[in-house]
Amino acid sequence: MQRLTVAGRLLITALILAGIFFAFRYFGGNEALRKLAPKDKEAAESQTLPSADDKTTEPAAEESTASSSGSSDEASSSQPGPAFTYTAPEPQNGVLKGVVEMGASGFNSFIVRIDDQKRWKLEKAEFGNSLVQENMASDEDIRAGLKSYIGKMLDFGVGGRNIQFVVSSGAVKIESTQKIIKALKTLNYVVNTVTPEQEGSLALRAVLPTEYYDNSFVADIGSGNTKISWKEGSFTKALETYGAKYYGNGTSDETVAADVKAKAKQVPSDHRKTCFIIGGVPFELAKSVRKGKERYTVLDAPSAYKLENAKSKAGLNIYKSIADATGCNQFVFDWDANFTIGYLLTLK
Known part of the structure; x- marks a missing residue:
């Protein structure tokens, strides 16, 4: 190449360029460029458009989030309330004590063990023993029946001085x-008689754990009346409304619901986290959802129950009215508690 003259070098370069030109024309020339041009433009445009996961897609993502939030709110309204995990403390040693409740629908008896710190545990219970009451015609029949009833408690180990009798406020007039x-x-x-307010206070004493004094309340739906109670500092506030046997007096469901709601609305808004509920009808409601031998059963919402019995339907109306008025969505039934146990806890 170094031996070539300048003219020779130029001639060779021209031949090479000519070869390239004719080869280009042979393989398509300008037509090939036109075919390539759209692809190049599309490729260039694709580099400037946002990708599917680019930040410019956030508005769509926000719409999806809002939709999901709405679905979550709707679902939460139909979901059960938070789990109830409280465990009552066990008494240390303690003494056996017995109490008989004379209620509007019969007798209930409870044998509990109570220690010096007022921790207690139910050892034995009998519910709805109305035959004792119904079969007592004469004074002698009454004494004989009561002696037999008391004897069962003595046989269990309860001392005679530790047996108490309490008449519910709904049974006094019978x-x-x-x-x-x-x-x-x-x-x-x-025999100890109590007013509705005292009965409500005693029910709270038995069923409401101290950890719930500042945020919860108690409902005791009895046959003769219903008691709603809560703590106000060191004091207990208790109100009375209709009981589950109102249907027998010709009182309408609407009248009862209105009165129950008026009373329940007086529960302070910061005391509506949980309602501890006891009584005959709540007992029936809890049976269908109890898990094993648990002491505390969280009731289903009132709308979940379909009842036929007149008294049960009346009690359900009261339960629903309390729920509607307070907005409380956790009603916990205590299988062991009764207002008469609250009475035992007041004794030395």
């Missing part, structure tokens, strides 16, 4: 109850 009170006095037993 004629047969007065006969039983008289018979018990002849057996040297003291």
